[in-house]
């Protein structure tokens with residue numbers, strides 16, 4: 296047994312909850328989902344040429360409680376417009392006095408560029424309390440496989456940091472895909488954590504070498520061959536995946552091919568490319584496609600929309616600004632009270648049943664089934 300192995304207690308049995316009420320949760324105030332806080336930036340870390348981490352403390356200095364893998368919704372006034380976007384809390388809940396987000400600059404992107412250009416130590420930022428169900432707590436397992444690409448590394452990094460801070464010595468393999476070695480976010484920290492924790496292993500695969508001509512790792516995309524070589528028991532592992540939509544569908548396909556049980560697969564999408572796609576309209580339906588009127592009770596405005604569109608998308612076209620972020624029914628930013636009418640809402644966990652009972656709906660994933668009146 297080497298000195299590192301001696302430092303760890305035997306592995307936790309799978310029934311032990313990842314989230315332990317006697318550890319980081321004790322004493323920390325619960326930052327309720329949707330509750331607004333003012334965060335003060337303490338430090339900015341340049342992770343790669345286009346990724347920065349912003350570290351914050353909560354305005355009144357109290358510790359906050361969240362699950363590793365959850366995100367918060369940040370809000371800023373950019374060129375006179377209120378903009379809201381979701382960012383995963385990349386720091387672990389085991390360090391409850393400091394919250395960090397790790398943001399990749401998106402070409403032409405409003406919030407990511409604003410944060411990169413404006414956040415400095417001392418700057419403040421409004422944020423809404425943590426949300427999200429993509430957390431290792433949701434699926435206790437003896438062995439996990441974390442698969443990420445690009446900025447999708449962030450939720451898995453929070454889970455990794457939390458697990459190692461708690462000395463859980465969990466059996467985790469973390470495989471990260473990047474464009475080039477210089478684009479690997481948290482590269483040195485992940486390697487250091489793997490040296491510290493004997494049951495945590497990490498691998499990187501890059502599409503090209505970029506400027507790092509002596510890169511010794513594999514070149515290309517994650518394949519079943521590579522996965523089988525690095526993680527021969529991948530089919531026995533609980534898989535957590537986060538990355539661009541194309542990456543995640545490729546991962547799903549290769550896991551399916553490799554016989555992995557889809558029930559043990561969990562993913563989070565950051566994809567901001569478009570609204571929830573309109574429902575396909577059959578040709579014979581198109582001619583009779585229903586339209587509905589949407590009234591806004593506070594502004595006395597109204598617009599018409601087709602039954603196949605989401606209310607958020609139609610409102611945007613009509614020039615009505617409604618706060619939104621994920622456009623996928625995940626973050627809860629577009630939650631609005633429906634005063635009259637009915638919608639067909641297909642969300643992804645961004646709203647609770649009791650909120651639905653109170654008349655709230657997520658407009659990004661709701662399509663009208665009658666005329667509507669919204670509390671806007």
Ligand SMILES: Cc1cc2nc3c(=O)[nH]c(=O)nc-3n(C[C@H](O)[C@H](O)[C@H](O)COP(=O)(O)OP(=O)(O)OC[C@H]3O[C@@H](n4cnc5c(N)ncnc54)[C@H](O)[C@@H]3O)c2cc1C
Nearest residue numbers: 380381382383398399403404405406407446449565567621
């Ligand atoms: C749950 C969740 C967690 C997330 N966590 C992270 C994280 O940890 N790190 C991270 O970096 N990101 C994360 N994201 C993504 C993040 O929320 C933002 O979507 C991302 O930073 C881009 O926002 P933006 O305002 O910079 O870009 P946007 O302004 O929203 O633009 C996005 C893209 O659309 C294009 N675009 C914008 N306007 C137009 C237009 N009028 N016509 C054509 N194209 C246009 C832009 O060029 C850009 O390519 C997360 C998202 C979700 C849903």
Ligand code: FES
Nearest residue numbers: 620622626627659
């Ligand atoms: S914008 Fe995220 S739930 Fe609607």
